[in-house]
Amino acid sequence: MTVEWKGAPVAKALTESLVPRVEALKQDGILPTLAVVRVGEREDDLSYERGLCKRFASAGAEVRVVALPADAPQEELENTVRTLNEDGGVHGILLFSPLPKRYDEERVRKLLSPRKDVDCLTDANAFCVYAGKCGPGLPGFAPCTPQAVVELLDFYGYDLTGKNVTVVGRSAVVGKPLAMLLLQRNATVTVCHTRTRDLPAVCRNADLLVVCAGKAGLIGADCLREGMCVVDVGIHVVDGKLCGDVDAFGASRVPLDACTPVPGGVGAVTTAVLLKHTVQAAERRA
Amino acid sequence: MTVEWKGAPVAKALTESLVPRVEALKQDGILPTLAVVRVGEREDDLSYERGLCKRFASAGAEVRVVALPADAPQEELENTVRTLNEDGGVHGILLFSPLPKRYDEERVRKLLSPRKDVDCLTDANAFCVYAGKCGPGLPGFAPCTPQAVVELLDFYGYDLTGKNVTVVGRSAVVGKPLAMLLLQRNATVTVCHTRTRDLPAVCRNADLLVVCAGKAGLIGADCLREGMCVVDVGIHVVDGKLCGDVDAFGASRVPLDACTPVPGGVGAVTTAVLLKHTVQAAERRA
Incomplete structure (x- = not known):
């Protein structure tokens, strides 16, 4: 049975963990x-x-x-x-x-x-992502979407250390910063893109596949392997329905360990990450 | 027969290509x-x-x-x-x-x-490396050693597009910027490090293996595959002799397509890269 890594419980837990910090700031x-x-x-x-x-x-x-x-x-x-x-x-x-x-x-x-x-629109914060200077006690803010991926993995207890993680997509907004955050967490990271030869083989080789290619249904069953975990960052409207970069029908035929739904996966976590970053920014000023 | 990718001819050709640009600057x-x-x-x-x-x-x-x-x-x-x-x-x-x-x-x-x-000691230049803003007409300077790797591959006509490249090492000085430069050249890049599980398997999976781990003899025959290419960025003194991150004896038993010597490989190219960057900097001011 494939576990569904839903975003809502992640966002809820993250938000709840921030309430006492908001309260403490208000008291100041x-x-x-x-x-x-x-x-x-x-x-x-x-x-x-x-x-x-x-x-x-x-x-x-x-x-x-x-x-x-x-x-x-x-x-x-x-x-x-x-x-x-x-x-x-x-x-x-x-x-x-x-x-x-x-x-x-x-x-x-x-x-x-x-x-x-x-949300990491400045060069200074992009540098922090690259240099591993984001997180508690550090100056930088990662972009919300890649940070939401990491929060989701943390919530579901996925230990990144030593895992083979394939990231499909190298955009400045998601793929590249995500690769940096995963590397920082000691994953062995492979970055794929439109010029990758034999994408299915590179994807199947991963323990964790994170797809942020921005192309509906790009990842079919041929890219998946039994027992792997998949995080789908894509969100598209096709024939009036929301779908991700992973072809849902293809994925349904492969017994994955875990998979994020679209909608209701990573996207549901980003507002909670913005809350976290805002609280961190307020604490730094306190 | 393994081709030896020596650094001296790369440095010589790069230097010669810069002479007319130096002359033009002098005339101004x-x-x-x-x-x-x-x-x-x-x-x-x-x-x-x-x-x-x-x-x-x-x-x-x-x-x-x-x-x-x-x-x-x-x-x-x-x-x-x-x-x-x-x-x-x-x-x-x-x-x-x-x-x-x-x-x-x-x-x-x-x-x-x-x-x-x-030589990319500033955050601003590190950001440029991350954002793909180094090279002709662009503002940034990559660090000399990773840039020397790219110059060497260019000189020997190695087309990076679509190749599976494994980088062993994630230092701020070599591994990380190198991964960014290779990604910019459309390679599918995997970054390994001390926490990578089954390093030999990840290495063998590559078309091109670039080793910048800073550990003498780390890469043995078990990490190599017939027909792959290997660039060794390491340089160490062991028992009074210079050696790299690749175990030379181990490597000699595997029929590689190409391999850089140590000494006389990447290290021989870095001064020519500094010359190139200095000429670029002078041209921007001209």
Whole structure:
């Protein structure tokens, strides 16, 4: 029987573990606060924002939404970030990314204070991920999605040390930082991508397969091996249904040890990671 | 027959390819210059310095040695770096590292101008390696040793695209940046380390094995497979003889396609890489 590694219990446990830390900060007069900078009203952004607000509320922390009109000029966006950088009541800043194309996103990112950059949009935090400088007592924040993968594995007691882990995807947002976090946890990490020869063979060779290729149904039964564990980071809408990078039908024919569902897997953990990072940022300022 | 991938022809070809660029800079009144900052007179440093001076002279470029006494205070070292940062006649700065323990090396590194940091001692350049921002037209400089591995593979016409490459070692100086450079070249990269389970099996699985573990003779015949290629970055003195991370006797029993000698392999290429980076730095200023 394949164990289902659901995200909801991970998010719940992580959130509960943060409640006492939120309480302690409040007793010191600090309300951990995440500022969300949104341009326009994309449905994806709004939906994620609702999830965030609910998550933060459940731990007694605050989300402050700064919504700019869809036609806000670059300067207004930049000034918003500058103001939030300086605002002592704001501990984390989340900028919905990618921005609409007419913005110079690079410029905005460079403005963001690394100390408040809880989703790793700055070069300084990317460096920390690369150098193994994220986590308790360390300065950096990893991007939420790869961090959510690690939180999920921790919750389900998966010990990464010495495991052969194959990561499919090398994006700057997920694949690469994830490879760094897994290496930091002493996994033997293989990074695959579009130019990999014989992807199925490289995948089957893994104890743990993490797929973040951004391609619906890329991973079929030929990429899977009995007894392996699979984390699917992908999320796509195909024929009106949500699915991941793993072909669910193919996967159902292979007796895996464990597998994350889509939806309801890694994606359900990211808001809790943002909460964790915001609390860490607030504690550093305390 | 195993082909020997020697470093000397690589260094020679790379140097020759740089001569016209040095000439062009000189015609614009710019003499490409590397400042070498050395504290004390360690034999290793002096020997490397001699090699550097010879390499630069052969291309018509300049090395300026700034030798500080072994008891120079931290402040003097820092002021030296500050002065060289500001000196328009200096395009690259090489700081012999690691510094003696009584120095705060982190502080010195942070002072170094990333634009002159031709051996990747700064966080800014490490970020560039991670983000794939090193090379022609890009701002970053990779560390010389991993870059030397890539130059050697290029010289011998080894196409990395789609190859399974195993890197043994995850140091900040060699293993990690090398993994990033190889990934950038579209190899499928696996990073091994001391916590890897069944290292021989992971090694044998590779088309190309690059060993930078810093442990003499770690890689024996059990880690090798007929027809694979091996690059040995290690260099050690054992019983008065120089050897690498690969056990030479073990390797001699396996019919490899190609293998770098130690000494005379990767190590012979690094001074040419420093020349290349110094010329690049000078061109950016031109």
